[in-house]
Amino acid sequence: MTMNIESVTLTYERAKGDPVTAIRDIDLEVRRGEFVSLIGPSGCGKSTLLHCMGGMLRPSSGRITVDGEPITGPKPSRAAFVFQDYSLFPWRSVVDNAATGLRFAGVRKAERRAVAMKQLELVGLDHVAESYPAELSGGMQQRVAVARALAMDPQIMLMDEPFGALDEQSRRRIGIEMSNVLTEAEKTVVMVTHSLDEAIFWADRVLVMGKGPGRIVREFVVDAPRPRRLDFMTTASFDTLRAELFGLLEGAPEEVVAP
Amino acid sequence: MRQPSAQRGAPRQRRAHSASLLRSAIVIGVILLWEILVRIGVIDGDFLSAPTEVVRAMADLLGDPDAQEAFRRTGSSILLAFVMGTSAGLFVALALGASRLLREAFLGPIAFVLSTPKSIFLPIFTLIFGLGGMSAAAFGAFESFFYVVVNVIGGLGLVEQRHLKVADAFGARTVHRYADVILPAALPGIFAAFWYGIKHAFLGVMIAQLWASDGGIGPLIRTYSAALKTDYVLAIVLLITIVAVVAGALWTRAETRMNRWRSTGAATVATI
Ligand SMILES: Nc1ncnc2c1ncn2[C@@H]1O[C@H](COP(=O)(O)OP(=O)(O)O)[C@@H](O)[C@H]1O
Ligand SMILES: [Mg+2]
Numbered sequence: 001m002t003m004n005i006e007s008v009t010l011t012y013e014r015a016k017g018d019p020v021t022a023i024r025d026i027d028l029e030v031r032r033g034e035f036v037s038l039i040g041p042s043g044c045g046k047s048t049l050l051h052c053m054g055g056m057l058r059p060s061s062g063r064i065t066v067d068g069e070p071i072t073g074p075k076p077s078r079a080a081f082v083f084q085d086y087s088l089f090p091w092r093s094v095v096d097n098a099a100t101g102l103r104f105a106g107v108r109k110a111e112r113r114a115v116a117m118k119q120l121e122l123v124g125l126d127h128v129a130e131s132y133p134a135e136l137s138g139g140m141q142q143r144v145a146v147a148r149a150l151a152m153d154p155q156i157m158l159m160d161e162p163f164g165a166l167d168e169q170s171r172r173r174i175g176i177e178m179s180n181v182l183t184e185a186e187k188t189v190v191m192v193t194h195s196l197d198e199a200i201f202w203a204d205r206v207l208v209m210g211k212g213p214g215r216i217v218r219e220f221v222v223d224a225p226r227p228r229r230l231d232f233m234t235t236a237s238f239d240t241l242r243a244e245l246f247g248l249l250e251g252a253p254e255e256v257v258a259p
Numbered sequence: 260m261r262q263p264s265a266q267r268g269a270p271r272q273r274r275a276h277s278a279s280l281l282r283s284a285i286v287i288g289v290i291l292l293w294e295i296l297v298r299i300g301v302i303d304g305d306f307l308s309a310p311t312e313v314v315r316a317m318a319d320l321l322g323d324p325d326a327q328e329a330f331r332r333t334g335s336s337i338l339l340a341f342v343m344g345t346s347a348g349l350f351v352a353l354a355l356g357a358s359r360l361l362r363e364a365f366l367g368p369i370a371f372v373l374s375t376p377k378s379i380f381l382p383i384f385t386l387i388f389g390l391g392g393m394s395a396a397a398f399g400a401f402e403s404f405f406y407v408v409v410n411v412i413g414g415l416g417l418v419e420q421r422h423l424k425v426a427d428a429f430g431a432r433t434v435h436r437y438a439d440v441i442l443p444a445a446l447p448g449i450f451a452a453f454w455y456g457i458k459h460a461f462l463g464v465m466i467a468q469l470w471a472s473d474g475g476i477g478p479l480i481r482t483y484s485a486a487l488k489t490d491y492v493l494a495i496v497l498l499i500t501i502v503a504v505v506a507g508a509l510w511t512r513a514e515t516r517m518n519r520w521r522s523t524g525a526a527t528v529a530t531i
Binding site: 054056074075076080081083085087089090091092100101103104105132133134148152 | 419421422424425426427428429430431432435439440443444446519520
């Protein structure tokens with residue numbers, strides 16, 4: 001599986017006010033089994049790019065293909081989303097939430113619950129399968145959302161600040177846990193994040209986006225095998241990368257010109 | 260910080276228990292007092308029959324084929340009014356919910372009619388439909404329609420954009436959007452709509468039948484009132500009250516079950 005993004009531009013037309021070009025001329029290739037993180041200032045078009053990759057938004061120009069086939073709309077078996085606010089259906093039990101996409105795809109109840117159950121085991125939540133989302137902590141809810149995406153066996157997982165709503169500690173713990181789960185499942189992942197640590201820890205490649213309009217300004221390769229352990233964060237190469245990223249983001253990323 | 264519920268639960272339960280005892284004591288006390296006052300002649304039994312008389316009249320009514328026929332006719336008028344008013348209301352509300360233009364055009368007028376006493380339109384229904392059961396049913400449907408529309412629209416306001424987005428991202432078709440997101444999210448409003456729908460269908464039919472009708476409970480009450488048979492009138496009122504209370508209790512239970520995923524009780528509709 002290879003996803004190709006070729007000079008993609010997206011302009012939001014607005015009922016009131018001028019149109020906003022959120023991303024311009026993005027070129028990117030995501031290869032099978034790769035973890036890519038997207039980082040950049042707020043409003044630089046990270047979510048917009050991710051939504052385009054998942055077929056939730058149609059680019060104003062340019063094209064996105066998966067193995068040569070153009071993306072025309074959402075298709076969870078190709079690209080499945082994990083959103084920041086979890087957005088589980090509160091009226092459905094955990095296992096039925098995990099089975100949501102399969103239900104929409106017309107999979108029979110017993111079968112889809114069996115598949116969903118397997119994914120819940122993977123994220124360590126099979127013991128709360130019959131609970132309702134309101135009974136779960138934020139971290140648990142987000143793991144259910146990961147299971148919901150995994151249940152579609154997607155070619156690519158698109159995660160938009162998936163751990164952004166969690167407290168620092170759960171965020172790190174669940175982040176590492178999920179990174180390992182997805183590594184072992186040999187998934188391809190594109191993750192938007194605000195956290196430098198998370199961006200480096202997760203990724204094989206970190207893409208830094210700049211504003212006005214959104215584009216990719218730098219790319220860093222993180223050369224360490226996955227799954228990674230927590231102490232990867234204490235290595236010298238992690239520190240060096242982190243310092244470089246920090247300089248780039250806290251300087252004026254708008255001023256940075258792509259090499 | 261939440262306190263362990265076991266600590267607060269026990270006294271609260273005890274208080275609820277005492278409250279219901281107190282309530283029963285007062286009701287029984289009032290009934291006893293009423294019986295005594297009628298017996299010793301302080302209250303004129305012709306105007307306010309003693310409770311024992313009312314109970315006897317009720318047994319009488321339940322065995323009387325004419326009364327049974329009246330209850331049956333009123334019941335079917337209410338059912339018809341409920342079905343017509345609720346389905347029309349549901350349909351209109353979903354249409355208004357789907358289109359901002361329709362909402363802007365019609366929600367105002369609907370809310371306005373909701374706030375007016377609808378009995379002033381009653382003569383129109385009698386003119387069109389005559390004195391039969393259809394007239395009462397149509398007026399009942401008219402009464403309930405507006406409450407259904409407003410409550411369903413309120414329910415649609417509970418639908419969250421993020422849930423619709425998830426549905427789209429996970430491949431939902433239109434039928435899934437409705438069945439899996441819109442209806443469950445709007446359920447409290449839909450429940451309220453059904454409740455107000457049946458309540459106003461009931462009120463509408465009763466008002467129409469009391470005002471002018473050739474059959475049903477309304478004429479029955481009119482006849483007994485004219486003959487000063489207070490015990491029978493009170494027995495009818497009591498029967499209607501019992502039906503309403505039982506229906507309300509069943510309704511609340513069904514609603515609680517359907518909404519059990521909601522952790523707060525905020526969504527329960529006041530069944531009055
Ligand atoms: N639906 C929309 N309509 C108009 N403008 C939008 C919409 N969504 C996002 N934008 C604008 O596009 C830009 C990029 O937004 P977004 O992709 O959400 O950025 P990020 O995820 O990096 O914070 C922002 O300037 C934002 O205001
Ligand atoms: Mg965003």
